[in-house]
Amino acid sequence: MPYYHQAGKIPPKRHTQFRKPDGSLFAEELVSTEGFSSVYSLVYHTHPPTLVKKLGEAYDISPKIARARHLKHTSLKGFNIKPEKDYMDSRKPVLVNEDLQIILAAPENSMEDYFFKNSQADELIFVHRGTGKLKTGYGDISFGYGDYLVIPRGTIYQMHFDTADNRLFIIESFSPLHIPGKYLNKAGQLMEHAPYCERDIRIPENLTTNDQTGDFKILIKKQGLIYPYIYGTHPFDYIGWDGCHYPWAFSIHDFEPITGRLHQPPPVHQTFEGHNFVVCSFVPRKYDYHPLSIPAPYNHSNVDSDEVLYYVDGDFMSRKSVEKGQITLHPGGIPHGPHPGTVEKSIGKESTEELAVMIDPFRPLQLTEYAIDIEDPDYYKSWQSE
DSSP: OOSOEEEEOOOSSTTSOOBOTTSOBOEEEEEESTTTTSOEEEEEESSOTTOEEEEOOOEEOOOOEEESSOOOOEEEEGGGSOOBSSHHHHOEEEEEOSSEEEEEEOBOSOOOSOEEEESSOEEEEEEEEOOEEEEETTEEEEEOTTEEEEEOTTOEEEEEESSSOOEEEEEEESSOOBOOGGGBOTTSOBOTTSSSOGGGOBOOBOOOOOOOEEEEEEEEEETTEEEEEEEEEOTTOEEEEEESOOOEEEEGGGOOOOOOSSOOOGGGGEEEEETTEEEEEEOOEEOOOSTTOOOSOOOEEOSSOOEEEEEEESOOTTOSSOOTTEEEEEOTTSEEOOOTTHHHHHTTOOEEOOEEEEEEESSOOEEEHHHHHTEETTGGGTTSOO
């Protein structure tokens, strides 16, 4: 997270006595990433965060790989993932490698009787359809269409939805997610040329201290397993916290596109980065203004990375028959580019209304069984002349 924040009540100095009105101590917890070497927050609980009453049998939710090695342009019909009532059951990994997992989800119900903690990955949840609240001990974040929710690993949370019609595009990152370093000055502030700034970032609000004891079910994910824990105290019992490690939100609609006289390459759309991958946002924007410009992207060979596009909304000048929720995977090793007829068609166009999320992973992606179930088997033929 790029800047410091505090909420609720905290003591004047770290690691000092901080007492309740009855004289007992609040419980201090350091939440950090990459050991003690990166961002962290200090959280103050009304009860120690270690009061485990029961541990259930762990169960495996590792993705089942159907196609580990491939060299084929691939399209997945994302909205063919069937809705599930339960949030955890709804999460279907479709593309995975050693650095990340790409997951589609269509949950119908809110998380009412349990909580979730991903201890193996940061989560980036893109909200394609639905509204609601992300609830954590840090506070609440309201979300809606086009929001990215950044949830650092180890954050216990609940998703509360306003309706049953929800579609999520989720990235699990096995390294911490960052704002791209090229957008930050030496002090960590977003620079003037960055496509978004601190004003666009939404942080948790309305911290509520849940000073409750009882049986609280927390599903903890680690190394592809879910460990069902029963804690004796409510996980959202924060009286206060401060630091730079907390969930936050950013809307794709607040991403300000960088345009130019000639076609701009994909790095100008970069929004987030992890180890060995980047995430980009394609948003409505003006096209190039050179008198002989070709707005459609040029053919290009992915030598070092796969390319994944998740289509959200609008018309795409370089593609034919694009659907909402569609995912295209163009693997490294073979070129791809505009579909036949789209280059000429783009000439003279002044703007585009396209909306999409792109991921460029620098290690090959594998297709899971869920991906095979929603694959368009003939997509690789779509560059043939009509």
